Amino acid sequence: MLIAFNKPMNVLSQFTDEGRWPGLKHHIDMPGVYAAGRLDRDSEGLLLLTDDGKLQARIASPKAKMPKTYLAQVEGTPTAEALDALRRGVTLKDGPTRPARVEEVPAPAWLWPRDPPVRVRKTVPDAWLKLTITEGRNRQLRRMTAHVGLPTLRLIRVAIGPWSLNGLAPGEWREVSPAG
Known part of the structure; x- marks a missing residue:
């Protein structure tokens, strides 16, 4: 499974809250998925989440040069x-x-x-x-x-890579094809 999420500003790229900054759990109620890479708290836009460790590595690994x-x-x-x-x-x-x-x-x-x-x-x-x-x-x-x-x-x-925001509003997510 692969999820495309439009991360709003001031939301962390992790499920747990940290101090005054909320985590992903306020937007995504999907157990077993993890962020493939990260996006700074003060940055916005596309964050990919998956339950597939190999896919997560392919997206996030610096060696992949995605x-x-x-x-x-x-x-x-x-x-x-x-x-x-x-x-x-x-x-x-x-x-x-x-x-x-x-x-x-x-x-x-x-x-x-x-x-x-x-x-x-x-x-x-x-x-x-x-x-x-x-x-x-x-x-x-x-x-x-x-x-x-x-x-x-x-x-x-x-x-x-092949995945884009494609009309997702901040805080919205959708399932996308792992093939892109």
Whole structure:
């Protein structure tokens, strides 16, 4: 079994609550499934859950290099140099990243409001980037965009390999084919 879940902001990628942050149990009442990978508390979007250990490893293992696609609202105006640096890979404190696919895109028309809303500053422009990476270090995309001078304001994972959010509202889930 494989479940696609649209993880809301400020929900943990685990079933147990931790402090003031709620876990997945508030959204998914399905015993025996576990997250295949994780999504930071302050990130939103696609989280896959499964009861199949081999499938979980295939999705989450860094060796599998499963592509993960995100929409990132960033502070600032992306330059050709900043985007090229992300495409080549940047060197973070924990070493060089693999190259990312990246393009500037318009703000998604289908996007749900965030709670709390992103702080908007009238004097500082923002932009949206679509990024695909094949690794998943801790807070990697946030660190990559900050490294090139574009701090991330909002991060939404829209796809993992062949699976996508595909119209799921925050907090909603559906069963999907393990084959993608």
